[in-house]
Amino acid sequence: MSTERLYFDDPFLHRFSARVVAHGAWAGAPSVVLDRTAFYPEAGGQMADHGVLGGLPVRDVQVDDDGVVHHLLALPEGGALPVPGASLEGEVDRARRRVHMALHTGQHMLSRALVDVAGAATVSSRLGATCTIDTDQDALDEARVAEAEALVNAVIDDDLPIRAFFPTPEELAALPLRRAPKVTANIRVIQMGDFDVSPCGGTHCTRSAQVGLVRVLGVERYKGKGRVLFSAGPRARRELWDEAGTLRAMGRAFTCGAAEVPTVVDKLRRELTEARESLGAARAKLAEHTAQELAAALDASADKHVVAVLEGAGPEQLRAVAARLTAQPQAVVFLAGRLPEGMAVLIARGAASGFGCGAFLKKAAEAAGGRGGGRPEHAEGRLPPGTDWTALVASLRA
Ligand SMILES: [Zn+2]
Structure with a gap:
């Protein structure tokens, strides 16, 4: 029997209690199966949640074809899994979940904007250490992608409501889905104001402003198709702060403002060339x-x-x-x-x-x-x- 997913209704739910219904197995490792869970299992390009279950670290969460969620726990030496029937407290790693919510919602928005601005449909996406959107276009124009990025950030500023729901077949038929669902039953839909509607089982923000920002990191070709690398939310903010910190440190080293660093580096490079030439002559x-x-x-x-x-x-x-x-x-x-x-x-x-x-x-x-x-x-x-x-x-x- 499939596991009840608490994150469907509330992506901000981090603490929950549940009952162990069975021990399962995932890739040869024993797993804990609960009657309900707030842990998101790796799927649809989104990484699994981490956290603590029954006092034990959750190292991975996976879902099988029957919709049963397997919690893989890090057991201490000689430790045993919580027994079936036991009632457990679970706590999802908030910071990790929050990053995934922002990345996933940002991906929906960027995929929509790439259709609207560049006519590029998303073929697949990956939300890992690097986040990518692979499109159906042979080559993506960087200026178009920058326009799509600007559109996404404008939608973030507009603070649109984001609704996750299971429509009836009649409602579903009337929705302007960006892409066809990957499943045939219990189709969940993520609706972002009137900007985007797409089927998805992941965890998302509940308002567009919660994404914070979306940042395109690059455009490249992968297997002959246009690929966009991006970042969003807390991760994008961290990266920007780190980069700004590097620039400030360079400014201090050159005793100039951050904005002057490129000019100073250019000047140093010219001086180095001249010095090398005179050294060569000497x-x-x-x-x-x-x-x-x-x-x-x-x-x-x-x-x-x-x-x-x-x-x-x-x-x-x-x-x-x-x-x-x-x-x-x-x-x-x-x-x-x-x-x-x-x-x-x-x-x-x-x-x-x-x-x-x-x-x-x-x-x-x-x-x-x-x-x-x-x-x-x-x-x-x-x-x-x-x-x-x-x-x-x-x-x-x-
Ligand atoms: Zn999604």
Whole structure:
């Protein structure tokens, strides 16, 4: 026999008493079946209520095909379910229910507004950690969706009464339902003034202003159809406060008002680009200068080998210096750049040298505990920050 649903008449009913009529099972777990309940079982895209039943936490609520509501309780170690015949007190988690009421009512309103403004009918909706409405439109125009959002918030301001009732078949036939019912008997209808009428078994607000606000978070394509992501009520308010808090914190960090943050960020971004460009130019100049010095040392050396450590030089700078030096056909250059995160190393040779750069760097990397290798004429790698490059090269050439 189906369970009497107390939330049908009063979505604000949080405390109730009921009698255990049986123990059931849901997905292999034992459940408690009551004669009546204020707990909403997961259905129609709305999540289950949580709360306390007979002093035990309610971790899930589900409904079977016969309309029997299964309460799944979190039992303590060695604990037992309340026995059939027992009278229990139940208490629904108010805050969670209130969020679901606002999200669900907001979904009805947004689905209606999407039909009115964008001609987009709702195919399915989901009210979870993220709330979505999937429509029958291939692509949704963001401006249209914004209009629908504005319409919904105007209806919230109008504070329309919301009625949940079970119409007679004659009454039902005369109602302008937004969509066809999913069940054939005991059809429940949610009527929001003259704005929207749709069949639904969920928990809703009793006036549109109780929704507080509806906020569209994004429009995307899902499985080739237009999808709207949204939030409403206490959840939307929380998100807005969090975002405003982030913006205020940025304002404090930049010593400007919240509204000036985008301008300040733009300015900082331009300054960063300029600073990077001048740093690049300074590095190029330094590489040029270093290359000239090393070229002189190379000319002076008997074997045309040169070993050098360049402070702050990255792989690109090492390449620029090496390219200048290896223009000398007999040259072999062993370059390292000291950076905070490690030591960039490069070995390269001139066209007439027979030195094996890749093999040498591989040995050096193994000895120093880094990585590196390459072709006989050019090799690159990275060694630990504290490596003594000059001594390492000398020891391996000995
Ligand atoms: Zn509903």
